[in-house]
Amino acid sequence: MLIRYKKSFKKIAMGxxxxxxxxxxxxxxxxTIECYENNDERQLYLWKIEEDIVGVVGVAxxxxxxxxxxxxxxxxxxxxxxxxEMIAEVTKAYPDKDVVPGAETTPFYEKCTKEAGKGCRL
Ligand SMILES: CC(C)(COP(=O)(O)OP(=O)(O)OC[C@H]1O[C@@H](n2cnc3c(N)ncnc32)[C@H](O)[C@@H]1OP(=O)(O)O)[C@@H](O)C(=O)NCCC(=O)NCCS
Structure with missing residues (x-):
């Protein structure tokens, strides 16, 4: 489940x-984390499985x-x-916008989109 970052998750998010x-x-x-905390145009999300936070995705x-x-x-x-799944959920969260990769996330994003025709959930 994708949840929005809050300050109580700071350490796990930084990890x-x-x-x-x-x-x-x-x-x-x-x-980086301060930029997400202080900037309305940035949003950090966490991926939660039961009580564990196991993933992070940050967007501009x-x-x-x-x-x-x-x-x-x-x-x-x-x-x-x-x-x-995190990319798929971010895409769903912004239905009126195009989701694009940044310089540091392009390799994985491109792999996901290439797989889209082969049962990938994007
Ligand atoms: C990239 C990352 C988030 C993928 O998370 P994940 O939950 O394992 O992703 P999925 O299970 O949906 O997909 C796994 C597939 O992505 C591939 N993959 C992992 N990292 C990749 C990368 N940097 N570039 C391209 N493909 C990558 C895996 O080899 C695997 O391929 P396969 O399905 O053919 O075996 C994770 O590997 C990670 O945290 N990496 C370190 C952080 C990082 O480098 N992030 C930027 C990535 S560009």
């Missing part, structure tokens, strides 16, 4: 974001587009379709 290659430094990670909301800036899943839960 998940740190799986992104460009978010390895603590200073960068802090700036533009006039026409929603750009996926960050996406990461806890390694213990990878290859179960969660990354794909």
């Amino acid at each position: 998940l974001l740190s799986y992104m290659p460009q978010e390895k430094e603590l200073r960068t990670l802090r700036e 909301i533009g006039v026409k587009n929603v750009e996926i800036l960050h996406i990461a899943v806890n390694p213990s839960y990878r290859d179960e379709g969660i990354g794909t």
Whole structure:
């Protein structure tokens, strides 16, 4: 289930974001999370399974587009379709906008969209 970020999830969100290659430094990670907390055009979502938060997806909301800036899943839960489902749920959350990948999420986004004809849930 996709849920909106709130400050009580800060540590777990930072832990998940740190799986992104460009978010390895603590200073960068802090700036990233503050950007999501303080900017109305940014929104962070978490993926919850029962009581566990196992994924994160962050977007920049533009006039026409929603750009996926960050996406990461806890390694213990990878290859179960969660990354794909998070993109599908973000797409559903913004029906009037085009969801597009950002520079750091393009490889996975493109893999998902290529799979779309082969039973991928996008
Ligand atoms: C990318 C990521 C979110 C995918 O999450 P997931 O829940 O495992 O995704 P799904 O189960 O829906 O899809 C798994 C498929 O995506 C592929 N995949 C994983 N990372 C990928 C990447 N960076 N680029 C392209 N494909 C990728 C897997 O090899 C797998 O392929 P297969 O179905 O052919 O075996 C996860 O691997 C992750 O957190 N990676 C580290 C963070 C990161 O690099 N994010 C940016 C990705 S561009």
